[in-house]
Amino acid sequence: MNTLSKTVQKVNILKVINIIPLFDVLKANIIRSHMELTVIFLKATVSDSYQNNLIEAVEEQIAHFLVSKVRNTDMLFRLEGSLRWGILLPQNGEEEGKAFLNRIFQLVKNENFPSDSAFTLQGIIVEVKNDQVMFDDLIAKQFEVLSQLSEPWEIEVVTSYNSQPIERVKVSILEENVIFGEVLELTVQKMIVDHFQLETKVFSDGHEFLQSDWYLSGHTHIVIMNDILPRENGLNVLHTLRKMANQKKFIIYMMTNRKSLRDMIYAYESGVDQYLIKPFDLNLFQAQLKRTFARL
């Protein structure tokens, strides 16, 4: 059983100065890999705060306890001042942070503490979703917020850093039928997708698309194309895009009249992300696109 350790042996925890470069790397990845991160700040308050020796002992006990509770991917660090810690949870959002903190609080509340070292915890959760945040800002913020918390076991969620930057996403429609191409463009343009700015372009064939430099930029690029197109067909375009070094930026929807299982399997194995059999419902198409954006 993971009980609160009663040892006072000093546990090796990262300091703020160590965590800053790690935070900066993870922060840069928020945009690149679309993965937010969350920082939890914890403050303990000891009832008998006049006994300095006791505070040091409790600090080490809590540190040991936190070390035993964080996952290998999480980073525990000690904040300046006594009885304050931070935990950096990469690839985790506010909800995971809340769940983690509630679990920690529950475990502490359920432990049998030595009577002379009763303490309570308070915590704040900061979800970071953009790369403009500086770690020093978070430190300053936690001091401000923690000082305002009055109740023991209180958890405060800080939302100042969870605004996601607007990302530009290209949407290419490769369809020979002009009327249907425009309908698809209209359908995409009408979609309201938070945090994304969509730029659409319609091409009447694969050759026109591949001759343009539109697909060469580093933006996430959704390609909605027919399998059969004049000059350069959709499957050729698919193979060309999937051979590119940065092919992962492409999300490819293949529209087709072919219903056979073999054709579908071939398309998916060749790198298609979504297979649309014509005629298809535009509401379903929009729902599929929304799921795609949700995963970005």
Added chain:
Amino acid sequence: MIELSIQLLLSIIAILFLFCGVAMMYLIYQRRNEERKKYEMEKYIQKTKILWQEYILEDGRFTDTLIPKSKIQILAVEHIFLSYLRNISNPIIQQKIYSFAQMNLKEYYKNELKSRNWSKKMNAMYRIADFHIKELISACEVSINYKRSIELFQLLKIYSILEKEKFIQEILLCNYSFSESGYKKLFSYLEVEMLQRLLEKIEILQQAAQYALIDTIAAKGSMDVIDGLEELLANEDTEIRIRTLRGLERIGVIRDLEMYIPFVDSTIWEERLMVAKLFKYAPLTYTAEHLEKLLQDSNWWVRSKAASTIIEDPRGYQRLKEFIATTNDQYAIDMANEVLEKRMRAV
């Protein structure tokens, strides 16, 4: 030897030149005419496309501007409608198009059906089917030449889309002879229930229609048709039995294994092949004995399919190993080793 005067020869050449010139002029005129029509159509589409989008895709109101006033405008509207119908599946959109065609294009197609120009008549029939103009069915019946298979086929297609009961009646009369792919196309517009009704009377149908019906019904993948298909396994026609087995394999359900076991010993290798494929839908515990028999078949395809069916089962690898250790059939051992090696490479 025929003697021709130079004057006569020159006259013949001049006449030929004149003829070529006239033909050339005619072709140029036709080409220009086609280009003009295309340009006019595109111009009309550009002018009205927003109105159409609002009317068809949104709750835009119908305006008189949308009613086509000339033949070119009708062709443009047809193009717009077909673009929507062939690419977008939505009952509301379909209904809007059908209602519009009913209100504003019906008279045009009625006149076209009376035309002596065969292509005009056929085009009208295609559009009647596309836009579901049920009221023109009787006009189609009057206008077609029943001796021409293509016209008859189009009429049956209209029945299969718009008058399903009549289609069943007509097809059971067997007054027609279409290719298998033709029948498949006709059957593809029918729902499973209708196909089941035809399946009950399959013996009345022409052979090509029988084969097409089995393939179409299996392609629907409905569990409801399994009963009807299983009854056909006892049919005298080999091709029907093979297609039925293939159809059941496509549906992918074995309800009564005993029904398929006689095919393991069939004299027709295609039946043995299909049953080797089908057995992948039953647990290996029940089929292993039969699959091992098929693995020792005289036909390579049967051996190959039996081996792949065994290896697809989680216990198949071990079973094949045991089989190799106990059999003397070198062909079967080779086949078993081949699939085992493939599996090892895949892992």
